[in-house]
């Protein structure tokens with residue numbers, strides 16, 4: 457079994473920061489599928505650090521020493537050593553310790569051999585209801601949501617959490633200094649094929665001027681903050697490597713999970729997205745639903761007739777975090793031109809990260825971070841990537857897809 461021989465590392469992975477203990481979490485969105493309860497118990501109960509068998513550990517530790525001993529900082533060392541700049545006080549550090557802990561749990565979950573059983577739960581519920589739309593939460597989304605919510609509660613640092621999986625934000629504590637928005641497991645429709653998925657999160661300060669309002673109202677308004685007010689934003693990519701990429705408003709930095717020690721170590725400090733890439737990432741099957749401007753742009757760059765005289769390549773995983781991460785690394789564009797991705801949970805945190813890496817995020821007309829959210833689950837066309845590619849794309853003007861029939865796959 458996955459956790460038969462646990463060798464727990466402390467969670468949160470810091471000894472200097474002591475999270476405030478809170479009562480056993482309850483969830484506002486209990487999973488209605490009773491067949492999932494054993495899995496939820498298992499994954500909510502495991503220690504954050506990944507577990508390894510005693511037999512394999514010594515050999516792995518030798519390899520590990522060469523990586524971690526190579527002078528690379530862990531995420532918590534980076535944050536504790538002032539790496540995040542002035543914005544990262546003790547409260548935010550404690551919160552981050554809990555966020556990374558939750559994401560290690562989700563990383564173990566998505567790689568688990570028990571996913572097939574969880575998937576059967578998804579198919580059963582889909583069969584039971586004709587209304588089971590593609591956007592319905594899948595069990596792994598639900599479990600991931602519970603893991604995140606539980607960790608955020610336990611941090612003692614969060615006033616309210618707004619999750620893509622929940623209709624309404626969950627108020628946690630009046631004195632929590634932070635507001636967290638999250639998509640706990642984006643791209644989960646790919647999970648049965650072991651295609652990468654990701655967690656996205658954004659952190660705002662709680663707006664003290666709203667404290668006097670009724671709970672529902674202040675929960676909503678705190679969660680609808682403009683993306684320009686983000687204190688920090690990040691994602692965790694669950695792929696061949698598990699990568700936590702974060703910005704505190706002073707650059708974008710990526711940490712890779714060392715599977716041997718269970719620590720995120722700094723591998724990509726100060727990421728700069730190339731000003732030009734040669735890759736565009738979009739669901740090309742929608743070509744005939746695209747507006748003229750977008751078709752012309754893609755036709756132009758794929759023929760090497762754009763401002764950059766090389767033929768562009770296409771890459772599309774259909775998992776936003778994975779497509780975004782590749783774009784951050786190699787440059788180019790990642791886009792979904794129809795009203796599909798969500799401003800609060802996806803577009804704002806990722807735009808914050810791409811801007812901090814020297815790129816741009818827009819809805820095709822307007823900088824994402826200047827759009828004031830009016831609804832929690834508000835959707836928008838989304839274009840992000842290299843600065844020069846973004847400017848060229850936006851110069852075609854008519855790039856937002858207005859036809860959005862609700863595709864089957």
Ligand SMILES: O=P(O)(O)OC[C@H]1O[C@](O)(COP(=O)(O)O)[C@@H](O)[C@@H]1O
Nearest residue numbers: 590591642643644739774775776796
């Ligand atoms: O169907 P499209 O337009 O290609 O959209 C795919 C996008 O939708 C997502 O799967 C998110 O949508 P869901 O919230 O429905 O899972 C992204 O990960 C991906 O980039």
